[in-house]
Amino acid sequence: MSKFIEIPKEFMAGIALGSERTPNLYYSGNLLMRRVFWQRLYLLNRLIRSNAIKLELCLDFGGGGGVMLPTLARHFKLITLLDLDVAEARQVVQHYHLGNVEILQQDVAATDFPAPGFDAIVAADVLEHFRELSTPVSALHRWLSPDGLLFTSLPTENWVYVMLRKLFGVTKPIDHYHTGYEVEAYLATQGFEKIASVSAPLYFHVAPLFLISAWRKQ
Helix, strand or coil, X not given: CCXXXXXXXXXXXXXXXXXXXXXXXXXXXXXXXXXXXXXXXXXXXXXXHHHCCCCXXXXXXXXXXXXXXXXXXXXXXXXXEEECCCHHHHHHHHHHCCCCEXXXXXXXXXXXXXXXXXXXXXXXXXXXXXXXXXXXXXXXXXXXXXEEEEEEEEECXXXXXXXXXXXXCCCCXXXXXXXXXXXXXXXXXXXXXXXXXXXXXCCCCCCCCEEEEEEEEC
């Protein structure tokens, strides 16, 4: 898989102006905060590169900011992005001339895809935003092909995460309903088996900020 393509902070700041769906940590003036936030996607890309086998169809679930699209577009034959707000993703597609990306602006509950499903589904920091996890998780299980893989990135919301938020003056989103640990525990009860994982920052083994994992159907 191609190396990760990080979208320049100036471009991100321009397309995210006034948006509540793309965290400003992507273009923060604080280099350390920006690097840590992007690192989780670098690691997610590494996990996809190490585990994805079939490279045809990929779903970028809840990827409205479009931050993964330039990288995914180099790897998979066709990428479908699904989100309620896709204005920024459309600008990324246009800017990077991504001809193999299709965008669907609709709710997960009103969406379905034909069998046999996606070879890979990327859900980067999105599942924690669902108050009721059963809706997205059952859909992801249904949409994933029998031998496909689900890739997730999730904020831990542990004590280090809380401390760093206070230190840097970052407010917790009101719609972070679950910790990464809770979401992963739920996935494990709903027909998903974790096959690989890494944490971000890379060397935070005891209290990581993000859990990045690959899952297959049980």
